[in-house]
Amino acid sequence: MKLGCELPAWALYLSPALLWAAQMIPDGCQAAAIMDIVQCEGPVSTKESSCHSSDDAAVASTEEAGFQVKGYTFSEPFHLIVSYDWLILQGPSAPIFEGDPLVLRCRAWQDWPLTQVTFYQDGSALGPPGPNREFSIAVVQEVNSGHYHCSGIFRSPGPGSPETASPVAVTVQELFPVPVLRASPSAELQEGSPVTLSCQTKLSPQRSATRLLFSFYKDGKTVRNRNLSSEFQIPMASVEHSGSYWCEAATEDSQVWKHSPPLEVKVQGPSSSSAPPTLNPASQKSAAQETSSTESPRPVPPLATPTAEPPVFSPPDPHLYHQMGILLKHMQDVRVLLGYLVIELRDLSSRLKSETTQPPAQ
Template sequence: MPSSAAGFLQMQCEAAARAEEHSCHSADAGAGASEADFRSYSFSQPFHLIVSYDWLILQGPAKPVFEGDPVVLHCRAWQDWPLTQVTFYRDGSALGPTGPSRDFSIAAVQEADSGNYHCSGVFRSPGSGSLETASAVAITVQELFPAPVLRATPSAELQEGSPVTLTCQTKLPLQRSAARLLFSFYKDGRMMRSKGLSAEFQLPTVSEAHSGSYWCEAATEDNQVWKQSPQLELRVQSPSSSAAPPTLNPPQPKSAAPDTAPTEPLESRPPLPTPSAVDPGFSPLAVPDPHLHHQMNTLLKHMQDVRALLGHLLMELRELSGRLKTGPAKSQAQ
């Protein structure tokens, strides 16, 4: 924190707990204390003090600056002499018109406000009214919390009737761990839950209607800082849609026919019946269930194979019967 050599500096030690549990000491006061004496003390974070002999200095925040913080910059003259034509700059560019005010305020800073700031002004007395410029002061605006990430537990792929918990995950820095964030949840552009302290949103029993794109939003209580998560695709399937489809080509059973090849050409065999010729009442077109339709087609194919086998055996029997009849006739003639 810059300070003028001729000015007055006041330091204050602040603590969240009781005053008797905290204390501030100069270097001389703590020089003779033993290590055991400091076990009951809590110490603040140090800050850098700069004493300047310039005619003009820019005083900025002494503690770390985070997104959403208010920031006040003070352009201070030597011995607080009056100034005119005061201008504030960031990275060499003027932040506003020249005026009498020595303060420049930012209600809620963003990361884009980081940069090197300085001010300039004209002394009304003493001197000839020459323009003086303060040295630059670097201000870095830190991220208050990263953009949240939406997680689904146990998974983003669910069956109907399953429970799911959506968690909006982000984290505050240690210096702002006492701050509170509010969380909102959205689905397909529609708000499902408005701002609440809980980072979780539970769906006890999901259905296919819960499928869609989800995201969450984390925001400070004053809504100065808010960030959205990337979208998470939630898919819910019904038990029927997740069932395995039936096998299209089941293995064919081995035929019970003998290994002997037929002696007559294929054209002499009886024609194979068509499925509609077996029983008109069992037409596949009348069966609405695809699985039952497939089973009936397989049964009809087996019936065709049996008919072909019976036809083949019938012709074999006829041929054998003819041979038996001609055999005794030849023996009587001899």
């Protein structure tokens, strides 16, 4: 229910560090006038107010942060909304971030008593009706963003009918993005090399004073817990340092915490090029010829079986390994069949031999 009454006058009172705003309401004019206090926080310097800076020197540079004019310093602006509704919903005036508390107040004209107060988010009730005029969330997340409003029923001396406040948009801003874990100089390195893991994220400029604590994990186990440094250094990496790493960034009160996607770190052992080279048969033959030409003629000994170290094989291909198993099974079956064939041939040979040795029939 909106009223078309116009307010004839405003009264503004300035006092040290406080700015009071009040509406001068004539008799018989009904509007949702609610007395609020706007507080001037920090050093503010104007010619007409007594809220002066402790240092009245001129501003050194107009390029500094904030709203500045030569000789003056002003606070960040905010919007003051005056409503003529019977019921309004008061939300946060400052930007709200992840981890902050959120308090919403359902305010009535001249704070008249309300019953059956209900709060809504995006049109859905957040609870059953009740007498509580405040709705709060201790720790907000981005999912709590939306349009909120409230409804209630006035008791005497109010209108005595259900009233609904206009919706208020609440946007929960991201305090810091999901961190990303990076390895420097690389996530693939040789044994004995140094590596630095960096948990990279950035706080919102409006909350740059917030402190973050960083934790590092490897294969589900903590390798460093809640430290101000966003880097984890390994001076000399070994094969045991290989694994899946991820990091976590969290506020000091642990109200907001986010972890990075995993990063696979691979540390390789000594390079295979350091092993003694194995000569191929052609080079071995030429080396043997050169050795025999420098010695006195003698009988050439038979070629010996190579006694070099057995070659190192890579793990067999699972598919090839399966095929080899089938081939061995077939060879065993053929062996059994050959055994049966040898027995049959032996029996046939013995029968033929007995027939040839019998005397001819008379």
